[in-house]
Amino acid sequence: MSQNIILTTGTYDLIKDHLRRKKVTIQEEELLLNQLKHATQVLRKNLPEDIVSINRKVTYKDHMNNEEKTILLVGPEKAKASKNKISVLSDEGIALVGYKVGDLIEWPAKKGNLKLEILKVEEVA
Numbered sequence: 001m002s003q004n005i006i007l008t009t010g011t012y013d014l015i016k017d018h019l020r021r022k023k024v025t026i027q028e029e030e031l032l033l034n035q036l037k038h039a040t041q042v043l044r045k046n047l048p049e050d051i052v053s054i055n056r057k058v059t060y061k062d063h064m065n066n067e068e069k070t071i072l073l074v075g076p077e078k079a080k081a082s083k084n085k086i087s088v089l090s091d092e093g094i095a096l097v098g099y100k101v102g103d104l105i106e107w108p109a110k111k112g113n114l115k116l117e118i119l120k121v122e123e124v125a
Contacts, residue, residue: 004038005098006051012041018089027108050101050121057122063115
């Protein structure tokens with residue numbers, strides 16, 4: 001995993017608010033607080049192309065069930081699982097956001113541990 005995640009200021013604030021509302025497990029909360037403390041915040045226009053962020057299409061490999069999946073990461077209000085539009089605040093979203101292509105993330109999600117490898121990140125027009 002990368003040492004520090006890179007987030008847009010808006011995404012940073014969204015995750016901070018999510019934490020304040022206690023929508024995560026104790027384990028996730030500790031991890032997220034530590035990540036946010038060391039995160040680099042950038043404006044959307046300065047976000048590197050290979051970083052997972054809102055409105056980016058992400059292809060990742062789930063090492064727990066050996067499946068590859070492509071999703072569009074969106075804000076919570078635009079999430080629609082049937083169209084593979086996954087909220088940044090979902091288990092997968094919160095685990096992947098801020099990381100870059102090539103990173104392997106192990107995450108203690110509510111529905112069980114995740115082990116996700118980021119294969120590709122694409123900007124969506």
